[in-house]
Amino acid sequence: MNYTYRIYPDLHQSALMLDWLETSRKVYNRALRELKDWINSRSGMVDRCSIEREYIIPADVPFPSYHRQQNDLPKLKESWTDLKNVHSQVLQTTIRRLHDTWEAFQERGHGFPRFKKFGQFKSFVYPQFRENPIVGNCINLSKIGSIPISMSRPIPDGFKVKQVRVQNKARGTQWYVVVSIQSDVSVPDVPLHGRxxxxxxxxxxxxxxxxxxxxxxxxxxxxxxxxxxxxxxxxxxxxxxxxxxxxxxxxxxxxxxxxxxxxxxxxxxxxxxxxxxxxxxxxxxxxxxxxxxxxxxxxxxxxxxxxxxxxxxxxxxxxxxxxxxxxxxxxxxxxxxxxxxxxxxxxxxxxxxxxxxxxxxxxxxxxxxxxxxxxxxxxxxxxxxxxxxxxxxxxxxxxxxxxxxxxxxxxxxxx
Known part of the structure; x- marks a missing residue:
């Protein structure tokens, strides 16, 4: 289940999260560019070249899968120093987001992933937590700090916080967190009953x-x-x-x-x-x-x-x-x-x-x-x-x- 709460970061935290969104957008576009270049390099005839453009990618280079692009992130941080400021798992979920869209495109047959313009990337995800990040009326996010949160409803007993998605609304003036909670209790399907x-x-x-x-x-x-x-x-x-x-x-x-x-x-x-x-x-x-x-x-x-x-x-x-x-x-x-x-x-x-x-x-x-x-x-x-x-x-x-x-x-x- 997902519970949505309003959070109130200060000016420094808000600017930092906006910077994270912009960095995640650039990582998404870079991974998509690599994916499209690999596909275009395999779309032409084997014995001839295109008269418009040619993608020089060796034939033995494998498909840029999720695991391959994820493993390239540590090497990319050496030349792209801004990536060191963003949580590593946030960048990994950004790559995962691209490949989820790619897999959905392959199933549907339409809806190829598109490049994100400035301001179109409005959320990032913390995929896992060792401990409950919500303590009192604050939520602790790694590399961002403690942020006041409006607990409009408490988390039920027996549920654990699995991941947190930070959302930006109204052009960076409003922030929300979507807390995904999970319990080991299995709920059976409801049969037709009553009126x-x-x-x-x-x-x-x-x-x-x-x-x-x-x-x-x-x-x-x-x-x-x-x-x-x-x-x-x-x-x-x-x-x-x-x-x-x-x-x-x-x-x-x-x-x-x-x-x-x-x-x-x-x-x-x-x-x-x-x-x-x-x-x-x-x-x-x-x-x-x-x-x-x-x-x-x-x-x-x-x-x-x-x-x-x-x-x-x-x-x-x-x-x-x-x-x-x-x-x-x-x-x-x-x-x-x-x-x-x-x-x-x-x-x-x-x-x-x-x-x-x-x-x-x-x-x-x-x-x-x-x-x-x-x-x-x-x-x-x-x-x-x-x-x-x-x-x-x-x-x-x-x-x-x-x-x-x-x-x-x-x-x-x-x-």
Whole structure:
């Protein structure tokens, strides 16, 4: 688990950590340059040379792997003296970060690692600690010193600090540490149990629950858009790289951070409210990346459905609730009562089934379909206390038959 805390370094410590970030960025770019040169030297024909450029790298030179580049760091410190000021394991994790991106690129087939510009490297990692670095209200970081920390919540008993990531936000004016803690206790998978609900995410209503309740969507960016536009206009009029330009950029960065934190707080509170309503939650497996590229991308990015689903999954795991994502295709085009296909355009906000006459809000009907699909997908072996509505699943091809004795049964809910 990861716990995030705010830290308050002094001016010397803040300047030192900014210098570490810049050095880590240069090490990252140097390792990436070596990697790209080796790849380009092997990309041409064996019996001819390129007419544009030639990479003179001997054929017996091995691939610059993580271990090879990591072992080159001590030799590099002799000519690059600034590396001696940075903790050795911080530099090693920087090389590890590059090769993690490279391995992910090989699996996906796209997303080749890119060079980092000035200011784009915003975190570094201490991968291990011999002792707990948090003592009282301070955290001890090697070669940096003791830094005051705001312990917003204590570390649970039985957990050990494994690593610490130092993060820079708002252009170096705010610092955080992400503390990774670990325990030997194994947590089993949560089975389907208790009351089950389905949720449908949208822009008219942020989340609509299958029981008819819904959550309005706060427009985080739109509410602050006028102020953000004013600050950005002021920053654009300043001379670039001047002191006043930097002050104006800090104000813009702090407002962006405030919008992001407000959105994240709303997501957490909504996730906890959903866990208060039910012990089993089904949600649409939305393609958040595709939504962020559509014609409603500004509103979708402001709502941040992908972040909400990730946080909801985490909150469900923490509170012992069952969570699963289901296929969202056709949930708003299917009647949850009879399973008939009811075609609707996006501007039609009411669901009216011509087969059975069922009428409700479009998002409510979609949430009911999400619930039915989720109950149909979960195998019976993975269920705890089965709900009464888990019998007939309208709109699904593999609906299970319900015994006559269970038809019309009701389920008692906890108050």
């Amino acid at each position: 089950a609900i389905g949720i449908d995410l949208g822009l008219e209503r942020f989340a609509t629950v299958s029981d008819g309740s819904f959550f309005e969507r706060p427009k985080f960016l739109k509410s602050q858009h006028r102020k953000l536009k004013l600050l950005q206009r002021r920053a654009a009029r300043k001379q670039k790289r001047s002191a006043n330009w930097e002050k104006a950029q800090i104000k813009v960065a702090r407002l962006h951070d405030h919008i992001a934190e407000t959105r994240k707080d709303f997501h957490f509170k909504t996730a906890h409210k959903l866990c208060d309503q039910a012990e089993t939650i089904f949600a649409e497996d939305l393609n958040a990346v595709g939504l962020n590229r559509g014609m409603l991308r500004k509103d979708c990015i402001d709502a941040s459905f992908g972040q909400f689903l990730s946080l909801l999954e985490w909150v469900c795991w923490k509170r012992g609730a069952f969570f699963m994502r289901v296929n969202p295709n056709g949930t708003s085009q299917t009647c949850p009562h009879c399973g008939a296909t009811v075609r609707k355009l996006l501007d039609v906000r009411e669901h009216q089934c011509p087969e059975c006459g069922y009428q409700t809000h479009r998002d409510h009907a979609a949430a009911q379909m999400v619930l039915l699909r989720g109950l149909n997908v979960v195998p019976v072996d993975n269920r705890g206390t089965e709900t009464a509505c888990a019998g007939v699943l309208p709109g699904s091809e593999t609906a299970r038959q319900v015994p006559k004795s269970r038809k019309g049964a009701t389920r008692k809910t906890k108050k």
